[in-house]
Amino acid sequence: MPEGKTYSLSRRMILSISVMLCLFWVAAVMLGIRTMRDEFDEVFDSGLQETTERLMPLLVEDLYSRDNQTGPYRVFDPKSEVDEEYLTYQLRDANGRVLLHSSQTPATPYDAPLKPGFWSDANHRVYTMETVSGSLFVQVADSLDHRNEATREGAFSLILPVMILLPLAMLFVWLITRQAIAPVERLLHAVSSRDGGNLAPILASDLPKELADIPASINKLMARLDNALQAERDIAANSAHELRTPIAGALAQTELLVKELEGHAARPRAEQVLKGLRRLSTMLEKLLQLARAEAGIGIGEQPVAIEPLFDLVLSDICRAYPQLLIEVRKDNAESGPIARRIDADAFAIALQNLMENAARYAEPGTTVKAMLCADGTVTVSNISADPIDGDVNALRQRFRRGRSTAPGSGLGLAIVERLISQMGGRLDLAAEREPSGQTLFTARLHFSENPASPA
Known part of the structure; x- marks a missing residue:
């Protein structure tokens, strides 16, 4: 409808x-x-x-x-x-x-x-x-x-005051109506600012009696919603956290078992188990990140310099994927440090997911490009090993993957989308066909302007 x-x-x-x-x-x-x-x-x-x-x-x-x-x-x-x-x-x-x-x-x-x-x-x-x-x-x-x-002169004497008083009356109508409707607008602003990341109670003590019961009802509903969301996050975080230790132990034991089964007929099955455990470990890590993203960690109290975080994440990616070819470009040399009011861990998680996404799905032997612009925009692009069909924005959804068979959780871009929205920015995705016939996948992070200097 x-x-x-x-x-x-x-x-x-x-x-x-x-x-x-x-x-x-x-x-x-x-x-x-x-x-x-x-x-x-x-x-x-x-x-x-x-x-x-x-x-x-x-x-x-x-x-x-x-x-x-x-x-x-x-x-x-x-x-x-x-x-x-x-x-x-x-x-x-x-x-x-x-x-x-x-x-x-x-x-x-x-x-x-x-x-x-x-x-x-x-x-x-x-x-x-x-x-x-x-x-x-x-x-x-x-x-x-x-x-x-x-009659005309008498009518003019009646109409002339009306022509003067009527605009004044309309002005007073506007002022009185705006004053009367002001509590409704304040309530509207308070309600519209509430979402999954802001479930704080609505404090409105000057509402007329016709509206006085609405904030209380909404606060009760948001309290129940907050409890439900918190329970969901706790289950995801606690489950993932509790499973990390036994899975890490099982992963280590399986790696030893694979080495001991060198030349044995059971080694392929052990390698399949090892592969599944590694995939499960990655999934648990992403679930922990998703739980943190759902908890609303994107906004920071003070402006944070982006360039050091950018360099730190790229250095970690280089150590984790030594075979990956990475081209780094920074266009902020003359403009000075870039600061935004964001959480450092949230930014690192978002950029790490974009780089891991590029490392997993890039065409082997091609270069992954990471760029930091003077306006704070971060761009990660790679040549996709598999064609991207349909709307590229569908990849923002949880557990939504393309045609690639590379191991992945399907949560990376969903985590980035959630974190960047909390930072007051946006995530743009694009898939363009290159003259060579290959597909160039680009993910771009835009942050809201913040002229303050880093602390």
Whole structure:
């Protein structure tokens, strides 16, 4: 089943709260604008009605004072040429003919019917009022542009504070959420740092009650796991250690027996027993190294110089394999000593396994190359006696061997992989086909940078 895509809890909370906050604020502003427009309409309608009621007697009186007027009369306004007239009016008779009109109103009658009350079209809001006799009608029109302008200005006054406050609110949401989620992140960091090499209890005393029980449960689980791993290491180490003495004794006795059976028909069988004991002895040695690797010995307290350890291991390999041709190269002569915070025994075990691996599986008569670079990288390469098929990284697994029939435990590279990971580095393996048709096997150790000088 494929793994689901991971996501950030804090990011999702911040985004969700921010989006909901924006939506609620926008809805509140829209509702406020709608309410404000309704209130504006009530105020403007009230003013429109009151203005019509006040104009009615004045216009009727003005009309009767002009008995000789034959056509629509325009009431002159001295300010009409300067200021915009929001309110315009017409005095009409029962037939709809315009008798009087304001200075900025055409003589053309309004579209509003001669019926008392309010009437609206796309541009105006008109209030109609009739005289007591019903022969004259006063219509006062209010431009809707005036109302729209007032609504826009009112809406802007509502939106502007929101545009300023909303980013601040989102910032506070981010700060509060980050502060609330901080204990979860600390717990996540503490849990993610635990693995087979770090099973120390999680110490977290400031967790909220929703998370307080998690560290205790994890600590119990890690304690049981640590006990199980320690028991496994102890069994492997103790068994190998206890078997070393009797096997060493049996190996010595078998070597003497092989010499005494010179020319005897039973000597081939004795040699097979001797070969098996030597292989068992090698296996026990590797099991001890593996137990030490599983115990987490890779990291040292102080930086250690790599070059002396490199030379020491190579000198031991030269004594153990006198027939092996080794080419040593060191590129750190000008850069000074190389120091890394590693355990000296762990580094020696890792390099020894790489050199023994090269000595066992190298093509006879070829040269094994060991190189120490200025950046602390250690490279061991050899021409493989047998072809390497498939993924070369599969050789990192325990008891995984290639097609070679040479004696070996199948644990060397697994031990190196475990130790180098504890040192904060990595092991790179490569198998390249040479122009001659042979396979060049390369193992490279990379260590994390540590500028400190050796103690």
